Amino acid sequence: MKVEKNAGGIEGLCVIEPSVHGDQRGYFMETYNQKDMEEAGLTMKFVQDNQSGSGKAVLRGLHFQKRYPQGKLVRVIRGTVFDVAVDIRKGSATYGKWYGIELSEENKKQFYIPEGFAHGFLVLSDQAEFCYKCTDFYHPDDEGGIAWNDPTINVAWPELDVPYRMSEKDKKWGRLGE
Structure with a gap:
């Protein structure tokens, strides 16, 4: 596996490219190996796995947990998404900065x-x-969020040929710092 640390110049963000072994039958890859992660300096412990399915133009986020923050290792097993992380660590040199990456079943x-x-x-x-x-x-009861279109963050979401679809909750989040 290949690990790009501090993706987008933001400390802590990592892009991980697993080794994919393919032949005429298809492919095989390890999606998580604790030993390999530790060797790459990633020592987090995971306690919960989640999965969601969504249609085109669904925008989920920007979410965080206030008192019980979560680290997340994310991937796409079908389709393609534009995935975004925003630094909300008070005192961080990159506070309010974002990084986005396309995740897909292909890459x-x-x-x-x-x-x-x-x-x-x-x-x-x-x-x-x-x-x-x-x-x-x-x-x-610990959910927090930031408006997807907060102008102080200015995420460059990809334009689509249909309007974005969001939950009512996601439409109501405030700006960073509110």
Whole structure:
């Protein structure tokens, strides 16, 4: 596996490219190997796996947990998404900066987003299945969020030929720092 640390110049973000072994039958890859991750300096412990399915133009986020922050190792097993992490660590040199990456079933890249980041994604394909491992359990009463279109962050979301689709909750998040 190949690990790009501090992706986009933001400390803690990592893009992981697993080794994919293919032949006429298809392919095989390890999606997670604790030993390999530790050798790459990634020592997080995961306690929960999640998966979601979404249609084209669904935008989920930007979400975070306030008192129980979660690190996330995310990947796409079907379709394509534009995945975004925003640094919300107070005192960080990159506070308010974002990094985005296309994750797809074709490129098989994974993206590690440590605690202290808001996270979201936009589905670019007709359908997408999104999987992620978390370093802490989900606490429904601990949710926080930032508006997907906050001008102080200015995420360059890809333009699509249809309007974005969001939950009512995601439409109501405020700006960074509110």
